[in-house]
Amino acid sequence: xxxxxxxxxxxxxxxxxxxxxxxxxxxxxxxxxxxxxxxxxxxxxxxxxxxxxxxxxxxxxxxxxxxxxxxxxxxxxxxxxxxxxxxxxxxxxxxxxxxxxxxxxxxxxxxxxxxxxxxxxxxxxxxxxxxxxxxxxxxxxxxxxxxxxxxxxxxxxxxxxxxxxxxxxxxxxxxxxxxxxxxxxxxxxxxxxxxxxxxxxxxxxxxxxxxxxxxxxxxxxxxxxxxxxxxxxxxxxxxxxxxxxxxxxxxxxxxxxxxxxxxxxxxxxxxxxxxxxxxxxxxxxxxxxxxxxxxxxxxxxxxxxxxxxxxxxxxxxxxxxxxxxxxxxxxxxxxxxxxxxxxxxxxxxxxxxxxx
Amino acid sequence: xxxxxxxxxxxxxxxxxxxxxxxxxxxxxxxxxxxxxxxxxxxxxxxxxxxxxxxxxxxxxxxxxxxxxxxxxxxxxxxxxxxxxxxxxxxxxxxxxxxxxxxxxxxxxxxxxxxxxxxxxxxxxxxxxxxxxxxxxxxxxxxxxxxxxxxxxxxxxxxxxxxxxxxxxxxxxxxxxxxxxxxxxxxxxxxxxxxxxxxxxxxxxxxxxxxxxxxxxxxxxxxxxxxxxxxxxxxxxxxxxxxxxxxxxxxxxxxxxxxxxxxxxxxxxxxxxxxxxxxxxxxxxxxxxxxxxxxxxxxxxxxxxxxxxxxxxxxxxxxxxxxxxxxxxxxxxxxxxxxxxxxxxxxxxxxxxxxxxxxxxxxxxxxxxxxxxxxxxxxxxxxxxxxxxxxxxxxxxxxxxxxxxxxxxxxxxxxxxxxxxxxxxxxxxxxxxxxxxxxxxxxxxxxxxxxx
Numbered sequence: 001x002x003x004x005x006x007x008x009x010x011x012x013x014x015x016x017x018x019x020x021x022x023x024x025x026x027x028x029x030x031x032x033x034x035x036x037x038x039x040x041x042x043x044x045x046x047x048x049x050x051x052x053x054x055x056x057x058x059x060x061x062x063x064x065x066x067x068x069x070x071x072x073x074x075x076x077x078x079x080x081x082x083x084x085x086x087x088x089x090x091x092x093x094x095x096x097x098x099x100x101x102x103x104x105x106x107x108x109x110x111x112x113x114x115x116x117x118x119x120x121x122x123x124x125x126x127x128x129x130x131x132x133x134x135x136x137x138x139x140x141x142x143x144x145x146x147x148x149x150x151x152x153x154x155x156x157x158x159x160x161x162x163x164x165x166x167x168x169x170x171x172x173x174x175x176x177x178x179x180x181x182x183x184x185x186x187x188x189x190x191x192x193x194x195x196x197x198x199x200x201x202x203x204x205x206x207x208x209x210x211x212x213x214x215x216x217x218x219x220x221x222x223x224x225x226x227x228x229x230x231x232x233x234x235x236x237x238x239x240x241x242x243x244x245x246x247x248x249x250x251x252x253x254x255x256x257x258x259x260x261x262x263x264x265x266x267x268x269x270x271x272x273x274x275x276x277x278x279x280x281x282x283x284x285x286x287x288x289x290x291x292x293x294x295x296x297x298x299x300x301x302x303x304x305x306x307x308x309x310x311x312x313x314x315x316x317x318x319x320x321x322x323x324x325x326x327x328x329x330x331x332x333x334x335x336x337x338x339x340x341x342x343x344x345x346x347x348x349x350x351x352x353x354x355x356x
Numbered sequence: 357x358x359x360x361x362x363x364x365x366x367x368x369x370x371x372x373x374x375x376x377x378x379x380x381x382x383x384x385x386x387x388x389x390x391x392x393x394x395x396x397x398x399x400x401x402x403x404x405x406x407x408x409x410x411x412x413x414x415x416x417x418x419x420x421x422x423x424x425x426x427x428x429x430x431x432x433x434x435x436x437x438x439x440x441x442x443x444x445x446x447x448x449x450x451x452x453x454x455x456x457x458x459x460x461x462x463x464x465x466x467x468x469x470x471x472x473x474x475x476x477x478x479x480x481x482x483x484x485x486x487x488x489x490x491x492x493x494x495x496x497x498x499x500x501x502x503x504x505x506x507x508x509x510x511x512x513x514x515x516x517x518x519x520x521x522x523x524x525x526x527x528x529x530x531x532x533x534x535x536x537x538x539x540x541x542x543x544x545x546x547x548x549x550x551x552x553x554x555x556x557x558x559x560x561x562x563x564x565x566x567x568x569x570x571x572x573x574x575x576x577x578x579x580x581x582x583x584x585x586x587x588x589x590x591x592x593x594x595x596x597x598x599x600x601x602x603x604x605x606x607x608x609x610x611x612x613x614x615x616x617x618x619x620x621x622x623x624x625x626x627x628x629x630x631x632x633x634x635x636x637x638x639x640x641x642x643x644x645x646x647x648x649x650x651x652x653x654x655x656x657x658x659x660x661x662x663x664x665x666x667x668x669x670x671x672x673x674x675x676x677x678x679x680x681x682x683x684x685x686x687x688x689x690x691x692x693x694x695x696x697x698x699x700x701x702x703x704x705x706x707x708x709x710x711x712x713x714x715x716x717x718x719x720x721x722x723x724x725x726x727x728x729x730x731x732x733x734x735x736x737x738x739x740x741x742x743x744x745x746x747x748x749x750x751x752x753x754x755x756x757x758x759x760x761x762x763x764x765x766x767x768x769x770x771x772x773x774x775x776x777x778x779x780x781x782x783x784x785x786x787x788x789x790x791x792x793x794x795x796x797x798x799x800x801x802x803x804x805x806x807x808x
Contacts, residue, residue, distance in 0.1 A: 025653060027756060031736070038573035038771065041740035045572040048743060049494040050454045057655050057756040059739035060769075077651050240769045242776075265771040268533035322456045329490060333574050 025076045028056035028314050032066020032083030033188055034240050035112055035259050036296050039330050040083055043318045046329070051317075053310030058083075060240075063188035070299060071096035080304045080311050084297045085112065085188030093354070103302035104354045107315060108344055109324055111336035113260035113285040114192055114292040117270040122252040123155075127171035127274045130291070132158050134201030136178050137234045139227040142210040150229050153178060165205050171277075181247050181256040182228070184238035192294040193257055194226040197275075200291070202226075245269070260285065261334025285336040293336065302353060315348045415783050421526040422781025425562035425577060426517035428488060428551055432465035432496060436508040439500065447504045455493035459485070462492055462515075475550035479543050486540050487548060489516035491571065491578045517557065519576040519774030521548055525559055528777065565781060570742040570763060576774035579767070581782045583742035587657045587757030588726060588789075590746075594661025594753070595668055595725050600718060602665075603672035610673075611680040612702050631670035638667045639731030647735060654736035655756035663735060664725040671724065675717025679710040712804035719797040723790050729761040738762045760786045 030040055037060045048055030059066075063084040070082035071092055088106070096104065116133075118125040135158045140147040152158055155173040162170055183189040202208045202225030211221035228234050237244045241262040248254040249269065260280055263272055272280060276291050284290040298318070305312045317323065319341060324330050326337040338344060346352075379387070436443060438461060439453050466488065467481035477484075492515040499513075500506050516522075520540040523529035531542040551557035568580025614620045642663035646652045652659050683706045691701035732738060737758050746752035758766070760782065767779035 029654060029736075029756075031739070034769075037740065041572035042574050044740060045575070045743065046455060046494075049497070054755075055743040057736070057739065057741045057743075059655070059736050059741070072648075075651075077647060077653060079654070241771065242769050262771040264538050266773065267536040267538075268529075268773075322454070329574060 026309055027054040028081065028308055028311050029079045030056055030081040030083060030298070031059040031061055031069050031079045032081075032298070033063040033085040033296070034060040035063075035085040035187075035189060036083035036109070036298065038261060038333060039109065039296070039335055040298070040318075042329055042333060043314070043323055046323065047310070047314055047317050051310065051313060053313065056310070056314055062186040064186050067092050067299070068095075070301070071099055071101055073099045074101055074301060074303045076308075078301075078304075080301055080308050081315075082299045084299065085294060086191050087295070087297060088299060088354075101301055101303070105300040105302055105315070105348070105351055106354050107298050107300065107319060107348055108295050108338055108340075109298065109319060109335070110296055110330065110338045110341075111285055111293045112296050112334070113280045113282075113290055113336065114189060114196075114294065115258050115260050115263050115272050115280045116255060116275065117248075117258050117263050117272045118255045119248055119252050120269055120271045122248075122254075122271075123174035123176040124172075125155075125174060125176075125255050125271075125273045127277065129171060129204070129276050130197045130201030131162055131167060131205040132170065132173065132201065133180075133197050134199075134205060134207070134225065135162050137180055137182070137198065137228050138202065138207075138225065139229045140224060142207050142214060145214050147211075147214070147224070150231075150233075153233065162205055165207065165210075167205055171274075176253040178233040179251055179254045180234045181237050181244045181254055182234055183244075183257055184236040186238060188294070189257065189259070192292065196292045196294075198226045198228070259334070260336075264334050282331065282334070282336050286339070295338075296335070302351060305351065312348075312351075316345070319344050319348055321345075415780060415787070418777065419780030419782075419784040421528065422565055422778045422784075423562050424526070424559045425565065426522040426525050426557055426559045427514040428466075428469075428517050428521075428557045429512060430462070430465045430469045430488075430515050430556075431510050431512050432461050433468075433510045434496070434500060434507050435461055435464075439507045445504065445507075447501070450504050450507060451501055453497070455497050458493040458496045462488065462496070465510075465513075466515075469556065470547055470551070473547075473550045473554050473556065475547055477543055477547050479541070479547065483541075484544075484547070487518055487521045487544055489518050489575050489577045491516060491575050516577045517548075519772055521545075521557075522559075522577055523774055523777075524548060525552070525557070526777075528773065565778070566785065569744060570740060570758070570766075572740060573770055573772065573775075576770070576772045576778060579775070579778055581760060581763055581778075581785055583745050584758045584760050584763035584782075585785070586745060586752060587660070587737070587742060588759045590657035590752045590757070591661040591664055591759055592722055592726060594658060595665045595722060596718075598662070598665045599668045599672050599721065603669050603718075604676055604714060606669075607673050607676035607680060608702060608707070611677050612706070613698070627670050627673050631674060634730070635667055635728050636730040636734070638663050639734035641666065642731060643734045653754055653756075655741055655758075656754045657737075657757050657759070658753040659735050660732055660737055660759060661753075663731045664728060667728065667731065668721040668725045671721040672714075672717055675720070676710070676714045679713025679717065680706060682713060683709045709806060712800055712806075716797045716801045719793050719800070723793040723797075726793070727761055727786065727790060729759075729765050732759055732762045738766055740766075760789070 037058060040058045044056040044058050047053065063086055066082040067084055067088055069079050072078055088104070093104070096102070116125070116128055135141070136152060136155060138150050140149055141161070152161060154175065155178055156175045158173055159170045182193060199222060208221055208225055211224055212218065216224065235247065237247065241258050244256040244258060245266060248256045258270070260282070263270055278284050278290045280290045285293045300311065300315055321341065322328055324335070324337060324341055331337050438457060440450050442449070463481055463485050466484050470477070470484060492513065495515070496513065499511065518540065520529050520534070520537070521544065524545055531545060534540055534542050534545070548557060564578070565580045567582035568578065569583040570580070571578035610620065610624065642659060646659045646662055647654055687705050687709065688701050691705045692698070696704065741756050742758040742763055746755045746757065764779050764782040764786065767775045767782060
């Protein structure tokens with residue numbers, strides 16, 4: 001029987017393959033935010049087409065997961081770039097430094113709008129203000145100097161509750177059960193949603209002040225403002241926007257949190273609501289009128305530049321006017337171009353490190 | 357209890373004088389329940405058939421459009437003033453014009469083509485290219501790089517239509533659904549209708565979908581499953597080369613040579629346990645063992661294959677042992693009786709007879725590994741990865757690649773509905789592979805299996 005032959009050749013092949021694997025990597029390896037992934041894939045594709053370097057590999061998985069991998073260390077089997085839809089945190093920088101990733105270049109590629117959309121034929125969710133989202137989704141409301149659990153179950157009750165807190169001129173809300181699909185905690189989008197919508201709404205409604213008066217510390221009051229109810233009215237989506245879309249398609253009353261680019265690709269099934277009276281589009285986000293937007297970043301390991309071929313070129317290409325400029329393919333896809341792109345280009349060219 | 361007493365006290369009286377063909381109550385009840393059970397069984401089978409039909413029907417209905425693709429024939433002037441302003445004819449100079457430089461040429465070419473059809477449109481020439489894939493620029497640049505003498509000439513290109521324009525001809529996109537779309541307007545569809553009338557826009561079989569590479573989010577029309585198929589191939593090759601010898605050697609030893617003691621019992625129990633471990637666990641193990649400890653590259657089919665080998669080994673060992681066990685002891689005894697050594701009896705007699713069973717188990721194990729996504733999530737094989745075919749045979753083991761199920765998962769996540777269609781198309785391709793493998797397993801069993 002030829003089993004000895006098969007095993008010998010298998011081992012030989014495995015050895016050859018492993019030998020080839022041990023040599024240095026020649027493609028750029030990227031991981032991180034699923035919001036940045038579409039932009040990174042567009043750049044990676046154009047990079048592979050226009051230069052002699054191999055097309056970079058872009059994985060998704062979320063900002064936190066990407067930055068965690070980024071901070072694992074330096075070497076050919078570590079990623080070169082982490083995409084993130086939020087700035088890197090202090091504790092992540094510390095983890096990075098502890099693992100030898102001391103020099104990090106931060107690159108801001110532009111801005112992304114976060115939009116609130118619902119089924120196109122569903123209830124008339126046309127306009128929101130942050131306070132309404134806070135009132136509908138907060139775990140607890142301040143009441144008579146204490147905190148009581150959020151008892152609202154219908155969007156139509158939200159305005160009455162806010163008027164009870166002294167707010168006026170609230171946009172009309174439809175008669176629909178509260179059912180919101182918000183990004184899960186591993187998404188960078190969640191942080192923006194908490195800060196620009198929930199915390200903002202909490203402050204607008206005067207609830208933040210009421211909590212301080214009730215004796216909460218500033219940190220505790222902020223945490224209370226941003227804590228989301230867990231009774232099923234708010235659903236964390238840990239997957240991608242396609243999952244949110246699927247949930248909304250099956251729940252006519254559902255309202256979901258999406259990225260602007262995703263919404264613009266699915267205008268046939270979704271309708272978007274204004275926030276504080278401003279309709280989300282690239283213009284209102286660029287001008288800062290639309291309140292819920294956040295910068296998108298990628299982080300480069302300086303130690304890998306010069307070792308991994310094409311890394312510096314990829315970064316410069318990403319932020320070039322041709323790609324990231326106001327008329328480039330990234331803007332066409334939904335990225336809001338950064339007005340300070342020239343400064344970013346200079347920083348990438350000079351390899352300006354964080355904290356230097 | 358009282359009932360029992362009432363009927364049980366006169367059984368003979370009840371039976372007496374009645375024909376066997378005249379059914380009594382109890383027999384009728386039993387017959388009724390048997391009939392009901394049969395119908396229940398038929399109902400269960402019918403229900404599963406309905407589900408299969410619905411499932412396959414949905415897959416085919418949603419996936420088939422991915423196998424055709426619209427192209428638009430345009431005449432593009434490769435203007436020397438743009439591509440080679442100084443008239444050097446130097447390939448290096450021409451190559452320094454990036455794909456962005458070709459966009460105005462395509463705009464001009466498309467505007468000319470549309471004007472020639474005579475259709476009236478309010479669209480400006482800068483809006484018209486939304487009909488085309490952004491990848492056309494790369495196609496042109498590659499053409500020119502291959503043959504710099506084209507500069508200055510006008511070339512005819514079969515340009516891919518953009519995902520939405522293609523979707524219109526497939527019935528996925530309508531004028532109503534484009535009403536609020538920023539990527540394509542109903543006015544574009546009028547132009548497209550005119551192009552179709554002149555046979556300049558055509559739908560044809562989409563070989564690129566089966567053979568091509570993955571594309572970025574903005575170009576669903578270019579995406580293909582071919583490179584991911586190569587990734588799957590390399591992973592299956594790795595599984596085959598490692599799991600077959602290791603699995604068969606382990607089974608032979610355990611079945612034919614190993615002493616029966618606590619240690620071998622423990623090993624057997626653990627092999628059965630391993631077969632039931634969720635596949636994601638093998639992914640985590642693979643990340644820790646092969647990437648973080650052994651420093652193998654990320655996103656490599658070699659690592660994917662190693663992880664899937666771990667996952668498939670228990671299945672192969674269990675089926676191989678069953679095949680070896682099915683060979684009657686008389687064969688071994690006869691071999692030993694004529695003076696063969698233990699090893700000769702195993703390799704000359706037992707193993708060849710067990711081979712069909714082993715191969716069937718192997719193919720089923722491979723089919724299972726082929727459809728696996730979960731462990732690949734953790735070793736970097738999901739994302740925008742399968743963008744280039746590998747450079748050579750050995751390179752295919754280590755150059756970043758995805759796998760068919762991982763590619764389908766990735767497409768299903770993307771924002772553009774055109775990718776959704778391609779995900780269903782990918783499912784059809786994957787199912788065809790699985791079907792072929794399972795049929796092969798059945799045929800092998802039918803053809804070679806021996807019963808004693």
